[in-house]
Amino acid sequence: MSKLREIQLPTSLKDHLVRGHPWVYRNHVPQSLHLPSGSWAKVRCGGWSGFGLWDESGSIALRIFSEQQLPDAKWLRQQVQAAWELRSPLRAKGCTAYRWLFGEGDGLPGITVDLYGDFAVIQTYMEGATALLDWLVEALRAVHPLKGILLRSRPNELREGDEKTQLLWGKPAPDTIVVQEHRLLFEVDLQTGQKTGLFLDHRENRRLVEELSDDRTVLNCFAYTGAFSLYALRGNACHVTSVDIGKGLSAAAEKNVALNDLETQKHTFVTADCFKLLDDYIQEKRLFDLVILDPPSFAKSKQNRYAALRGYTKLNAMALRCVSPGGLLVTASCTSQVSPEAFKEVIAAAGANSGKRIQIIHEAGHAIDHPVPAQFPEGRYLKFVVGKVRNRG
Incomplete structure (x- = not known):
């Protein structure tokens, strides 16, 4: 085995590393340092030391795996x-x-x-x-x-x-x-489906939607294969409209509805762009008692953050104009570049733009299978907010 490379980091990072943050950015390592990706290194910073895995490309040069031993x-x-x-x-x-x-x-x-x-x-x-x-x-x-x-x-x-x-x-x-998830069945495609087959991070949020759906009309935007819709149907929604532009998703969602013996006549899948359809519904003055927004990530990097905030504000403002008086907006963001506080500011701005006020009645982040270390706030990417929609007084 070759001798383990040692990397000395600036002492300004010591508190960051002592707390257990696992990332070291490339601008904090010597510019002349080059190792094959996947090489272990002993990392030192002041009196702290640990073992990290080197990446030759990307903004993160080292990820710290252990402070106690060289991982095996x-x-x-x-x-x-x-x-x-x-x-x-x-x-x-x-x-x-x-x-x-x-x-x-x-x-x-x-x-x-x-x-x-x-x-x-x-x-x-x-x-x-x-x-x-x-x-x-x-x-x-x-x-x-x-x-x-x-x-x-x-x-x-x-x-x-x-x-x-x-x-x-x-x-x-x-x-x-x-x-199976909370006694509901889902057919998943591990080969070509989005994510790895199912959006697992919303499991508990879907169950909450079930509790909120009784006797309500529901609009589920960015529905994918209808996971939120299944819970709403089981929660005795009057009718659920699922919307997604993806090819083949309508058939997949309908298959999931049938798989669970839910009432197919209470479900409609619309293959369309969600922004365009919301605009159509606004023109038609069509309202729903509960509107769900679970869009894809609007920002992969800090450079896209402001564009993402604008996108979320526009989307939520459009959705709010489709919520019946006293109805509910269920809205989510999976963009790690947008903090929970910034996301709530987006919702407030969307309310102002649409002439609405939102009472937040529920807020959630990650479930047990997505634990977030206290010392690693970057790991908190999911925001999920439920708000009661009221007209401005």
Whole structure:
């Protein structure tokens, strides 16, 4: 084994590292330093030291994995086991789809693993994480019996002709599998679906929507395969309109409705651009008792933050004009560049733009399978707000 490279960091970072923040940006390491991605390094800063994994590209040069030891296969398996035990309440409730590993939240920066029944889907968010895949596959298999382990590439990693997923171990996943969440069934596509098959981070938020939907008309924008809509239907909504522009999503949503023996006549799927459809509904003066907004991320970097804020403000203002007096707006943001406080400011601005006032009656972030370390606020990406909509007095 080659000698471990030592990297000395500016003492200005010491408090940051002592608190346990896992990232070291490239502008804090010597410009002349170049290592192969996936190389371990001993990191020193004042009296602090730790072990980090080097990335040759991207704004984050080092991710700190441990302060106590150089990570090895045994160490990684312990992290996977701890994450497994943390999710035991979900398994006790019969949930068969959840995030098993949430990167920095579970002490494994740059790596996520989603479990769908007997299949695990890995995603990496750093080039160097590929050096850990063999250990990770071994650890996943040791902790829980699996049929297959897949590696899912993110869109920016794909070249023309590349497959979204590749098999790392076991047998390939079927075209679709059925998973359970709070006694509802979902057919998911692990090969080509968005995210890794299902938007797992909204599990508890969907259940809240069920509780709010009784005897209400519901509009679910950016519905994907209808997860929020299923909960609303089970919650005895009068009617649910699901909207998404994606190809094939209408059939997938209707299949999920039928899979759960819900009343198909109470559900309509509209394949359309949500901004355009909301504008049409405003012109038609069409109102709903509950409007759900769960758009894709509007900002991948700080440079897009202000454009994202404008986009969220416009979207929420349009939706508010489609909410019946005394109705509810259920709105979310998965953009890490927008803080919870900034998102609430967006909602307030949207209310002003639409002549409405919003009483926030519920606010949530991440569920148990998306833990956020206290020392890593960047890990808090999900914002979920429910507001009662009132006319301005």
